Amino acid sequence: MGKILLEMKNITKTFPGVKALDNVNLQVEEGEIHALVGENGAGKSTLMNVLSGIYPYGSYEGDIVYNGEICQFQKITDSEKKGIVIIHQELALVPQMSIGENMFLGNERGKKSAINWNETYSEADKYLKMVGLSESSRVLIKDIGTGKQQLVEIAKALAKNAKLLILDEPTSSLNETDSRALLDLMLEFKKQGMTMIIITHKLNEVVYVADKITVVRDGSTVETMDCHTMEINEDRIIRGMVGREITDRFPKRQNPFGDIVVNAGDVNMEVKNWTVHHPLYTERKVVDNVNMYVRKGEVVGIYGLMGAGRTELAMSIFGRSYGSDITGSLYINGEEMVLKNPREAINAHLAYVTEDRKGNGLVLTNPIRVNTSLANMNGVSNHGVIDVDKEYQVAVDYKEKLRTKTPSVEQNVGNLSGGNQQKVLLAKWMFTDPDILILDEPTRGIDVGAKYEIYCIINDLVNAGKSVVMISSELPEVIGMSDRIYIMNEGKFVGEMKAEEATQENIMACILQSGRGEEA
Amino acid sequence: MAKFLENIKKNAMLIVLVLVYVFFVVMTEGKMFSPLNFNALITQNAYVFILATGMLMCMLTGGNIDLSCGSFVCFIGAIGGILMVVKELPAGVSIFVMLLVGVVYGCILGFLVAYVDIPPWIATLAGYLAFRGWGTALLSENSSTGSIAPFPQTFLSIFSGKIFETPINELNIVCVAVGVIASVIVVAVNFLTRANRLKKGYEADSLVSVIVKSTLSVAVIMLFAYKLALAGGIPTVLIWVVAIVLIYSFITSKTTLGRYFYTIGGNKEATRLSGVDTKKIMFFAYLNMAVLTVITSYIVIARFQAANSTAGTNYEMDAIAACVVGGVSAYGGSGSVFGMVVGATLIGVINLGMQLLNVDADKQKIVKGIVLLGAVVFDILAARKNANK
Numbered sequence: 001m002g003k004i005l006l007e008m009k010n011i012t013k014t015f016p017g018v019k020a021l022d023n024v025n026l027q028v029e030e031g032e033i034h035a036l037v038g039e040n041g042a043g044k045s046t047l048m049n050v051l052s053g054i055y056p057y058g059s060y061e062g063d064i065v066y067n068g069e070i071c072q073f074q075k076i077t078d079s080e081k082k083g084i085v086i087i088h089q090e091l092a093l094v095p096q097m098s099i100g101e102n103m104f105l106g107n108e109r110g111k112k113s114a115i116n117w118n119e120t121y122s123e124a125d126k127y128l129k130m131v132g133l134s135e136s137s138r139v140l141i142k143d144i145g146t147g148k149q150q151l152v153e154i155a156k157a158l159a160k161n162a163k164l165l166i167l168d169e170p171t172s173s174l175n176e177t178d179s180r181a182l183l184d185l186m187l188e189f190k191k192q193g194m195t196m197i198i199i200t201h202k203l204n205e206v207v208y209v210a211d212k213i214t215v216v217r218d219g220s221t222v223e224t225m226d227c228h229t230m231e232i233n234e235d236r237i238i239r240g241m242v243g244r245e246i247t248d249r250f251p252k253r254q255n256p257f258g259d260i261v262v263n264a265g266d267v268n269m270e271v272k273n274w275t276v277h278h279p280l281y282t283e284r285k286v287v288d289n290v291n292m293y294v295r296k297g298e299v300v301g302i303y304g305l306m307g308a309g310r311t312e313l314a315m316s317i318f319g320r321s322y323g324s325d326i327t328g329s330l331y332i333n334g335e336e337m338v339l340k341n342p343r344e345a346i347n348a349h350l351a352y353v354t355e356d357r358k359g360n361g362l363v364l365t366n367p368i369r370v371n372t373s374l375a376n377m378n379g380v381s382n383h384g385v386i387d388v389d390k391e392y393q394v395a396v397d398y399k400e401k402l403r404t405k406t407p408s409v410e411q412n413v414g415n416l417s418g419g420n421q422q423k424v425l426l427a428k429w430m431f432t433d434p435d436i437l438i439l440d441e442p443t444r445g446i447d448v449g450a451k452y453e454i455y456c457i458i459n460d461l462v463n464a465g466k467s468v469v470m471i472s473s474e475l476p477e478v479i480g481m482s483d484r485i486y487i488m489n490e491g492k493f494v495g496e497m498k499a500e501e502a503t504q505e506n507i508m509a510c511i512l513q514s515g516r517g518e519e520a
Numbered sequence: 521m522a523k524f525l526e527n528i529k530k531n532a533m534l535i536v537l538v539l540v541y542v543f544f545v546v547m548t549e550g551k552m553f554s555p556l557n558f559n560a561l562i563t564q565n566a567y568v569f570i571l572a573t574g575m576l577m578c579m580l581t582g583g584n585i586d587l588s589c590g591s592f593v594c595f596i597g598a599i600g601g602i603l604m605v606v607k608e609l610p611a612g613v614s615i616f617v618m619l620l621v622g623v624v625y626g627c628i629l630g631f632l633v634a635y636v637d638i639p640p641w642i643a644t645l646a647g648y649l650a651f652r653g654w655g656t657a658l659l660s661e662n663s664s665t666g667s668i669a670p671f672p673q674t675f676l677s678i679f680s681g682k683i684f685e686t687p688i689n690e691l692n693i694v695c696v697a698v699g700v701i702a703s704v705i706v707v708a709v710n711f712l713t714r715a716n717r718l719k720k721g722y723e724a725d726s727l728v729s730v731i732v733k734s735t736l737s738v739a740v741i742m743l744f745a746y747k748l749a750l751a752g753g754i755p756t757v758l759i760w761v762v763a764i765v766l767i768y769s770f771i772t773s774k775t776t777l778g779r780y781f782y783t784i785g786g787n788k789e790a791t792r793l794s795g796v797d798t799k800k801i802m803f804f805a806y807l808n809m810a811v812l813t814v815i816t817s818y819i820v821i822a823r824f825q826a827a828n829s830t831a832g833t834n835y836e837m838d839a840i841a842a843c844v845v846g847g848v849s850a851y852g853g854s855g856s857v858f859g860m861v862v863g864a865t866l867i868g869v870i871n872l873g874m875q876l877l878n879v880d881a882d883k884q885k886i887v888k889g890i891v892l893l894g895a896v897v898f899d900i901l902a903a904r905k906n907a908n909k
Contacts, residue, residue: 321793343795352793360793363786365853374783375794377776384775389722428794 005030005195006051006084006164011062013046013055020046021060022219028164028197028212033190035206036199038216038241039447044199047216048166052086053079066164083163087153089172093141100124100137103156127155131185146306147178154185165189166197171205172445175305175473176508183209201447203234215240242449250480251452253299253459266295267334268467269350269436274328276309276316282324286312288491290328294436294467299458301482301499302471303507309491310471311355314438318352319345332436346375351434353425355441355471357418361425364414368406368424369395371413376432398427402457419450426457437461438469443477455481475504489514527729529902533847533859533895537866544873551876555688555751558744563680563823565868566757567593567816569861571839572846573768574812576860578805579843580772580781582788582852584633584640586806586836588647589813593832595655596622596817601668601827602658604675611675619814626810627803634802648836656829669826679760679822682753692749699745703738710734757819764812769857781805785852841888842867845895867891 006028013021021043028034036044049055051064053073064071066082073079076086093102100121109123110116124137131151135144141152150170157165167186171179179202186196186209200206206213213232215222223240225232238249276287287309294300304310315322317330319342330337332348339345345352354361362371372395373380380391395409402423406416413424422442429437439458443451458481462468472478478485479502487495487510494514497506528535545552571589578584596618603614629647632638660666684694710730717724725733748754772778780801783791792798816835821827846863848855870891874884 318793319795341795341797342793343797346795354790354793360787360789363783363790363853365786366783370779370783374779374791374796377779381776384777386774386776386779388774389717389720392722 002029002031004028005067007065008047008051009063009065011047011050011060011064013050013060020219021050024062024216024219024221026214026221027224028195030195031190031193032211033186033196033198033209035210035213036197036216037201037203037206037213037237039449042216042241042447043219044216045168046219048086048168048197048199051079052076052084052166080160083161084166085157085160085162085164086166087157087168087170089169091146091149091153091173093149093152095142096140098138098140099128099135099144099152102141102152103127103137103159105156107160123159124155127158128152130158131155132181145178146173147175147181150174150178150182151185154182162194164195164197166199168199169201169445170198171200171202173306175307176475177305179205201445203237206237207232207234213237217241238448241447249448249452249476251456251459253462267293268296268298268332269294269469270331271317272329272331274313274316274330275326276312276323277325279322279324286323286491287316290488290491290493292486292493294469296435296465296467297462298483299462299468299470299481301478301485302469302488303475303478303485304471304473304488305511306473308488310488311440312491313488314352314440314469314471317345318342318350318438321345321352346432346434349433349435351375351429351432351437353429353437353439353442355444357421357425362413362421362428365412367412368399368404368409368416371424372398372409372427372431375428379431394431395427398431402427403453417446417450419446419453422446422450422454423457426454430461434466436467436469438471440471441473442470443472443474451477475507478502479504479507487511532898532902533845533862533866537862537869540866540873541869544869544876548873548876552873555747555749557872557876558747559751559755561865561868561872562748562758562761563755564872565864566755566761566819566823567835568838568842568864568868569761570764570812570816570819571835572842572860572864573764573857574809575836575839576772576843576848576855576857577768577781578640578809579840579848579850580785580852580855581802581805582785583850584802584805584852585840586629586644586809586813587641588629588644588651588836589809589816589839590832590835590837591648591651591655592622592625592810592813593817593820593835594827594829595651595658596814597821597827597831598655598658598662598668598829600675600817600821601671602662604671605668605827606662611672611678614675615678615818618817619811622810622814623807626807629810630803630806633806634799640806652829659827659829667826667828671821671825671827675818676822676825677756679756679818680825681756683756683759685753688752689750692753695749695753696745698754699742699749702745703741706737706741707734710737757823760815760819764815765857765861772857777801777804782853785849785854838867841892844892844899847895847899849899850896863895 057072842864
């Protein structure tokens with residue numbers, strides 16, 4: 001047993017009306033990777049905010065013992081001085097500034113009166129090398145991909161002399177390859193003696209990197225598992241997180257499509273030779289000659305790494321809401337359609353449930369009621385005059401149907417958890433009475449329990465004869481939920497397989513064979 | 521008790537308004553409470569109510585503002601002066617032409633903001649500079665004094681003066697009657713809404729709160745009716761202001777069009793992907809602003825009975841201030857016509873009160889600045905407190 005670097009003892013943090021943390025105990029040994037898992041709202045982030053001083057000493061009860069001494073952090077810089085550095089889920093980088101400028105933001109090199117740019121950039125290059133980036137630190141953040149931005153965040157933490165690195169959902173916006181690279185980097189740092197705490201929903205990652213796993217549930221630490229002394233698998237962790245056994249992560253559905261034989265009458269939507277160009281760099285093809293169809297009552301998965309063009313494909317089909325110079329033909333119920341804007345797409349019974357709930361899905365400052373009716377105001381109004389009572393009723397109906405957890409539909413959507421926000425977003429699109437739903441990453445960033453409920457909603461939809469196109473970058477989900485899977489890489493469809501044939505290995509193989517693989 | 525506190529918080533600005541008003545009544549030894557000053561409160565501030573209504577619609581779409589409206593009031597005034605006084609065209613034709621000019625400007629501005637994506641404050645800053653210059657130039661070309669007058673009586677009587685005017689201190693029966701009718705309507709609407717909600721089985725306000733709300737509304741309406749009746753009758757501009765406030769209250773709270781203004785301010789992209797033509801809404805916000813600016817211009821020329829080059833100076837700032845003090849979010853997505861009316865009235869009361877106390881004009885500006893800042897700080901702190909809950 002190594003030396004205990006950090007011990008959080010009996011931490012209790014109360015917000016007005018709610019106990020976010022209740023007597024939490026956490027021990028982290030020097031030089032280990034400690035995973036913190038739990039459902040959304042379980043209190044993981046709150047705990048880390050206590051540790052890093054975002055919630056100052058005195059606003060919580062209990063003690064933080066770091067390196068043998070009791071710490072009383074008043075602000076983030078206090079904890080950073082001790083070498084505790086937190087990397088938040090949302091990247092905190094300024095896109096228009098260079099890597100070097102970002103890396104030393106608030107920690108500038110040089111004298112008080114002037115920044116020493118030479119030192120800044122040469123130091124930055126040094127840290128970039130440590131995280132395995134070959135870019136010059138003078139490159140602007142906006143010109144590098146999300147995967148590399150995440151690495152810059154880590155380099156930035158290293159520049160603060162981090163001894164205890166806390167990574168909050170570091171891979172939530174990364175594709176599989178970038179995620180794997182990041183995890184390997186963590187293992188590399190571990191060898192050099194760094195201590196890390198990782199918060200993540202992706203249990204395969206936990207199994208891959210963690211030495212110890214602490215499960216947080218309803219504001220308390222439930223158990224700590226030692227990966228070296230006991231057998232750890234994903235099911236075991238899930239059982240700890242939800243407090244019960246989840247026998248099947250994907251609810252069963254009768255699969256009506258045993259073989260891939262197309263009956264013309266069954267096809268709900270078909271896309272032929274669909275090509276989309278980038279809206280700004282118009283010579284670049286983002287979607288390249290895609291052919292696909294989806295039948296009534298079918299879930300079609302589209303798997304692809306981030307940047308493969310999946311969202312772009314979906315949005316271009318949905319009323320040309322993305323891209324320029326779109327060519328190809330779209331058939332809905334066998335009839336060729338030209339959908340010029342989202343309104344026409346909605347009228348053609350098409351729905352696009354965005355991957356970015358907060359960015360372009362929901363109006364966070366408005367109540368559930370307003371969000372539910374937004375895409376179908378005609379359904380709750382007469383000649384442009386809203387029947388607020390009816391609107392209220394619609395929102396309540398969907399709230400009950402989808403089991404959205406909220407005290408009232410007058411609650412602002414911004415106050416809901418990720419899973420419940422996703423349900424409101426689904427409700428909004430279900431209220432437009434679509435025949436074809438395109439769900440873009442429908443379970444991103446939501447916990448296991450809520451995921452299961454979303455899967456059940458998807459099953460109910462296809463059982464009612466709707467078609468679902470599900471875009472996802474989680475392989476188990478695509479394989480578990482789809483009847484048929486299209487594999488997309490670099491704007492092209494590079495494979496199609498039935499769910500029974502699909503395995504993680506042959507899907508990845510399909511992508512690797514398709515050519516250069518992904519971005520260099 | 522919790523509900524009572526919540527009510528207080530929700531109507532904080534309204535309570536501040538009452539306190540400030542009482543403060544000035546006491547300080548002016550009752551002068552503030554006189555019929556003539558009730559009249560002045562309305563006629564002096566009518567322009568703020570109308571401009572702020574347009575500004576509210578712009579601000580809802582994401583904190584967008586129109587800096588050009590004050591200068592445009594002057595420009596439209598100059599055009600009106602040339603048409604009615606210099607060219608001696610009939611009032612009706614002139615009113616129509618002025619409106620047409622407003623629509624043309626609104627279309628150009630709306631097009632630039634919505635379709636060319638020029639930041640509104642830059643697009644309107646151009647108008648702020650250009651129309652002040654153009655308006656002044658037109659006035660000095662057509663008049664040696666830089667001011668055009670007199671306007672025809674038909675025009676003046678549509679936008680200024682009183683309805684069925686009676687001598688001061690003689691009770692104007694029409695005014696009282698209108699007050700009674702308005703009171704009856706307000707009470708009826710309050711109770712019918714509640715009955716309707718209960719019938720359909722929805723949550724409704726308690727009977728007590730409906731009674732309290734109705735009593736307070738009737739008290740305010742009748743106070744105004746009584747005071748205005750003694751001051752010669754209903755000011756014509758009040759009709760314009762009430763009509764506009766009611767129409768926009770309805771649009772913002774009850775129509776899909778109004779709803780879209782809020783959702784665009786909350787999340788433009790989400791609104792676009794929900795099938796709403798967001799560009800059209802942005803276009804409409806600025807077209808609407810220009811039309812309301814023209815109406816403002818009518819009442820301003822009518823009040824001063826002349827078109828001159830200083831007309832409309834700083835009006836855009838008054839309108840923005842009224843919105844902000846009235847709780848309209850500077851980032852868009854929230855705010856109400858009622859709040860704006862309270863904000864505009866509060867600023868009007870402070871202006872009038874300080875005038876009656878003979879406070880120096882420069883010092884009045886200091887006070888107004890502090891009130892504006894205070895309102896925003898209050899707004900943001902309240903929002904933060906809510907978010908922490």
